[in-house]
Amino acid sequence: MRALWIVLIASALAACATTQTPDTQPPAGVEDRAPGATRPAPGTQSVPSTPVTGVDLSAGRPASDAGNPLRDPASILSQRSVYYDFDKYDIGDEFKPVIEAHAKYLREHGVVKMLIQGNTDERGSREYNIALGQRRAEGVKRMLLLLGAREEQVEAVSLGEEKPKETGHDEEAWARNRRSDMLYPGEY
Amino acid sequence: MRNLLAAILFACAAWPAQAQLSIEITGAGGQRIAIAVAPLAGEGALLDGANASISAIVRADLERSGLFRGLEVPRLVPQLTEASSVNYAEWRSRLADTLVLGSVAARPDGRFEVRFRLYDVVRQVALGGVAYTLTREQVRATAHRIADYVYEKLTGEKGVFSTRIAYVVKRGERFELQVADADGANEQAMLVSAEPIISPAWSPDGRRLAYVSFQNKKPIVYVQDIEVPKQQIVANFKGSNSAPAWSPDGRRLALVLTRDGNSQIYLINPDGSNLQRLTRSSGIDTEPFFSPDGQWLFFTSDRGGSPQIYRMPAAGGDAQRVTFEGSYNVSPRVSPDGKNLAFIMRDGSRFQAALLDLNTRQVQVLTDSDLDESPSFAPNGRQILLATIIAGRGVLTSVSADGRVKQRLTVSAADVREPAWGPLNK
Known part of the structure; x- marks a missing residue:
């Protein structure tokens, strides 16, 4: 009984801390600060630079992840993010293969649902950023629907600048926060 | 057991309550x-x-x-x-x-x-x-x-020493909607949440706050009595619900919904009834703000390709563009006398509070900071409270309409943001 209480207290205290999605972090090294070239390089943000073996998968993940293409770093489906320029919501060509892959996955798994979260960097108006994040998420959703996903499968929401993945106040952090994330159940 | 858990959650919600502005x-x-x-x-x-x-x-x-x-x-x-x-x-x-x-x-x-x-x-x-x-x-x-x-x-002007201000404190991963006297005393938490809180707006009688909380994992607009810690949902439609602004008579709220597609401006009663769509654009329309006479609604829109400030009759009708300089002008707030507009303008990499004389169209930059947001007029129009980042930390600053008198409002070991200056005590 006492042990149970301790567990409860510990979990309650843990609940005080925010549960950040254990999302894959883009590696450092997005250096180009020229305007218009401030997106992290596509394809690099979720593929670790070192080759990945099956050991990595079993280390921190439930065994059921094995063979799950959504979690397999070697699969394009493990890539979830679209990055944008400041105050823009158009989707760069480099992100289209990722969206196409997810559209195909949704087509082939008709019961699977997806949440798209649109994010912005911290600059400017919080309310405008809510609207901008919504446009970014809606843009990804529209493309998924055009590619055959069904309306009921995909929901687009905005987090604006309110849930920054990177908390810095520089262009590198901002570039990583101007982002839409495609998330599956259990990931948000 | 459930009570114990609730007590612990409450205790951690109420944990460091000593800080003050x-x-x-x-x-x-x-x-x-x-x-x-x-x-x-x-x-x-x-x-x-x-x-x-x-x-x-x-x-x-x-x-x-x-x-x-x-x-x-x-x-x-x-x-x-x-x-x-x-x-x-x-x-x-x-x-x-x-x-x-x-x-x-x-x-x-x-x-x-x-x-x-x-x-x-x-x-x-x-x-x-x-x-x-x-x-x-x-x-x-x-x-x-x-x-x-x-x-x-x-x-010859009204003093604002008896007024109150609302603001949001971010302490670690916790968000607190606070109300305090204009001198920072008597801080009182309206809401504590693990999720973001933004856009507090005072009712014209100073008794209620409308605000946006993400506590249910998406932006929803609530109204809360200052004296009674009970939230009332104003708008919880599909998509985002945000940017509440009171009409000067306190009977209507303008707000922004994405239920019909892009962010558009609607009017609603503070109890959530009588929803009416106001804007119909193919772009973003957000941040509505009533002129003090209730005749106009100022707002931000990207209908012209970049975010600019517009105004339209509050009863509905055609919008006119208000800001022309620069490629990013947002967060319009009309002064209490209706003559000036405070807003945030982007100049290169800087986001600064500025004042537009609605008569002469002259623009005056008010600060020399880089990341200003959320301006809010004192009810006598003399000071403008805004949020900014100084040395990596969220602080509030107050600047006089002539740019000379400046104050900085901080909370120790926390970020403070989203200021809203309450009305004059009646």
């Missing part, structure tokens, strides 16, 4: 009025532990406005009161332009009576005085009313 003056007006606020005779009877005396609070209020310089007044024996005859030459030799004298007396009913009189030392005339009855708990409120009286007599 502290205010530092970082810029003052050019010509300040020298004022001597003499200790009120007998005011020591109202001192309760660490409480400041009435005269000290009055002086601090007036100094914080940036328009006054408080003079040190030595303890006078015998103490002067509002009934004393004033030796103008002596006060002039102390370099006082103006003088406040007064007294505190205990009443038979356990309450107190404060009397004061304000003098113009240069012209050697009494400008007026007031008597207030108060309890021990009303010391600060009474001092603010005296400061309001002095301020109005000497500047």
Whole structure:
């Protein structure tokens, strides 16, 4: 009984801390600060630079992840993010293969649902950023629907600048926060 | 067991509650009025532990406005009161332009009576005085009313020392919607959440706050009575619900919904009834703000390709563009007299608060910071409160409409943001 209480207290205290999605972090090294070239390089943000073996998968993940293409770093489906320029919501060509892959996955798994979260960097108006994040998420959703996903499968929401993945106040952090994330159940 | 868990969650929600807004003056007006606020005779009877005396609070209020310089007044024996005859030459030799004298007396009913009189030392005339009855708990409120009286007599404008401000504190991963007196005292948490809270907006009567909370994992608009910690949902439609703004009569809220596609402006009653769509654009329309006469709705829209400020009749109709300089002008707030518009403009990599004279169309940049947001006028129009980042930390700054008087408002070990200045006490 006492042990149970301790567990409860510990979990309650843990609940005080925010549960950040254990999302894959883009590696450092997005250096180009020229305007218009401030997106992290596509394809690099979720593929670790070192080759990945099956050991990595079993280390921190439930065994059921094995063979799950959504979690397999070697699969394009493990890539979830679209990055944008400041105050823009158009989707760069480099992100289209990722969206196409997810559209195909949704087509082939008709019961699977997806949440798209649109994010912005911290600059400017919080309310405008809510609207901008919504446009970014809606843009990804529209493309998924055009590619055959069904309306009921995909929901687009905005987090604006309110849930920054990177908390810095520089262009590198901002570039990583101007982002839409495609998330599956259990990931948000 | 469930109660225990709830208690622990509550305890961690209420954990570090000691922090308070502290205010530092970082810029003052050019010509300040020298004022001597003499200790009120007998005011020591109202001192309760660490409480400041009435005269000290009055002086601090007036100094914080940036328009006054408080003079040190030595303890006078015998103490002067509002009934004393004033030796103008002596006060002039102390370099006082103006003088406040007064007294505190205990009443038979356990309450107190404060009397004061304000003098113009240069012209050697009494400008007026007031008597207030108060309890021990009303010391600060009474001092603010005296400061309001002095301020109005000497500047011709309403004082805002008795008003309240709302703001959001981000402490670690916790968000707190706070309400405090304009001097930062009496901080009171309206809502504590693990999810973001933004866009607090005062009802015109100062009794309710509308705001946006992400507590249910998406932006939803709530209204809450200041005195009653109970949330009421105003808008929880599909998609985002945000950017509430009260109509001047308090009967309607303008807000932004994405239920029909892009962010568009709607009107709704504060109880969530009578929804009406106002804008129909193919782009983003957000941040509605009523003109004080209720005739116009200012808002931000990217319909022209970049975010700019527009206005439209509050009853609906065609929008006119208001801002033209620059590629990013957002967060319109009309001054209480309706003549100016505070907003945030992007200039290169800087986001700065600016003031647009709606008549002459002249734009004046108010700050030299880089990441300003969320301007909010004081109800007398003289100061604009805004959020900015200084040394990586979220702070509030207040700047006078002429850009000279500046204050910085901070909370220790936390970020503070999303300021909203409440209305004048009626």
